[in-house]
Amino acid sequence: LKKRDFTFNAMAIPISSLFENKFLIFDPFLGYKDLKEKIIRIIAEENIIEDPLRILRGYRFFAYGFGEIESNTRKLFQIHKSKINRCAKERILQELLYILTSSKTFETFKLMDEDSILKEFFPYIEKTKGIPQPSFHHLDVGDHLFESLKWAEEILKNPKTYLGIEMREKIKEKDFIISVKLASLFHDLGKAYTYEIKDRITFYGHEKVSAELFKEMAEKLRFKRDLIDRIYILIKNHMRPFHLLNEKEKGRLTLRAKRNLLRDVPYLEDLFIVCIADSLASQGPDKEPDYEKRLIAFFNELFELKEQLEKESKKKRLITGNDLIELGFKPGPIFREILQDIELQVLEKKLKSKEEALKYIEEKYSKRKF
The missing domain is CATH 1.10.3210 (Hypothetical protein af1432)
Structure with a gap:
């Protein structure tokens, strides 16, 4: 259990108690007390060194309402922050996504910024x-x-x-x-x-x-x-x-x-x-x-x-690409330009029929047929 990350994640139930109609909790780091008092506390400094992603996980627990990060834990996070980028990018990203989809992204990122952690990412x-x-x-x-x-x-x-x-x-x-x-x-x-x-x-x-x-x-x-x-x-x-x-x-x-x-x-x-x-x-x-x-x-x-x-x-479009070909235009970027122009003219109610549209195209674009 001492290899786990935070105290509330280092509790266990002895298997033998399950067969004795007893409900015993093995809690060597007082994790239950921290859980009740809403304190996020790292078990030991070496646990951060072993897996620096635990720094980011601590802020994720904060984002999901597990409590405040204990002051010494925050200091340890700051000391070892540069080690986070040794972790696989996929693991870092997943923790960031957890924080981003929480309801406390602002508070969490602000706290990470205060602790000089956010700039690592x-x-x-x-x-x-x-x-x-x-x-x-x-x-x-x-x-x-x-x-x-x-x-x-x-x-x-x-x-x-x-x-x-x-x-x-x-x-x-x-x-x-x-x-x-x-x-x-x-x-x-x-x-x-x-x-x-x-x-x-x-x-x-x-x-x-x-x-x-x-x-x-x-x-x-x-x-x-x-x-x-x-x-x-x-x-x-x-x-x-x-x-x-x-x-x-x-x-x-x-x-x-x-x-x-x-x-x-x-x-x-x-x-x-x-x-x-x-x-x-x-x-x-x-x-x-x-x-x-x-x-x-x-x-x-x-x-x-x-x-x-x-x-x-x-x-149904007032004008299609086939109509433009019949008018003598060669397929190319001008097709999109003309069709979008006609779309706008229709929206503005300046053109109401195909005949009006064809006349409009001839008057405006005839010099660009070749």
Whole structure:
């Protein structure tokens, strides 16, 4: 039993007692007492050295409500933290996934950050600490990322309260939960590398840099490819709804711009939570008090457009590739361009018949037939 990890995992029942109608517990490390008092305590330092993954497992037990990690245990975790990466990446990833799908990811990652453990897996988050932001924000970049994770977790617990919509099926999906939490935590990683001050603070192109940094860390930890791609897309595009909302309020937003966002980000529910969490984590003096309300209204427009596009996709197309060939066009990239253009014209009710569509194509694209 002394080779086990934590005291509450080092209890046993003598087999002989099972045949004597007795229920005896062999508890040499007072694990039952720790279990009752909600204390997570390592049995011995050598047990960490023997299997450093026990460090991460300790935080996992914290995430699942087994209690607080005892102070000396935390010190031992810090002393031996560099040994964790000797463990197989698959084992490390599994423990991280357990934490990410718990209801205390924010608290756990925050504790791991305080103990200098989190940077062993996600090193780039360390560089965001202390980076100032414009007055739309009230926190530096590092604190903003943790605050965004906190709000994402809150929204996942009760989407109806924060978003005005139910997500009963979505919030049961592990990949959905993980993608929302990690995209929220890492959406601004690139600000540490794009920070500039001239007339004002800027972070030009930080979205792409953030996505690339996340991808690098996730690949080293061997996250599955489709999940990496999903989170990459969310991080890379997290600013677009804010930009489009700005265009809308200036009267310049086009249907094409909204359609392009839906085409580029097939995870609209994920993006919705990431953006609202990002906004709620930004409470600087220059932020408008009703900003989330306006952002939610804009996302509702996007959901309506998505539904409309899905309905249109099931209808018979006004124009097909065969029609374009009959008009004299050669198959190629222009086919997609024309068909998407016609789709938009139909959505905007500018074209209602095949004849109108053919005329429109001839007038707009005839010079590009050859």
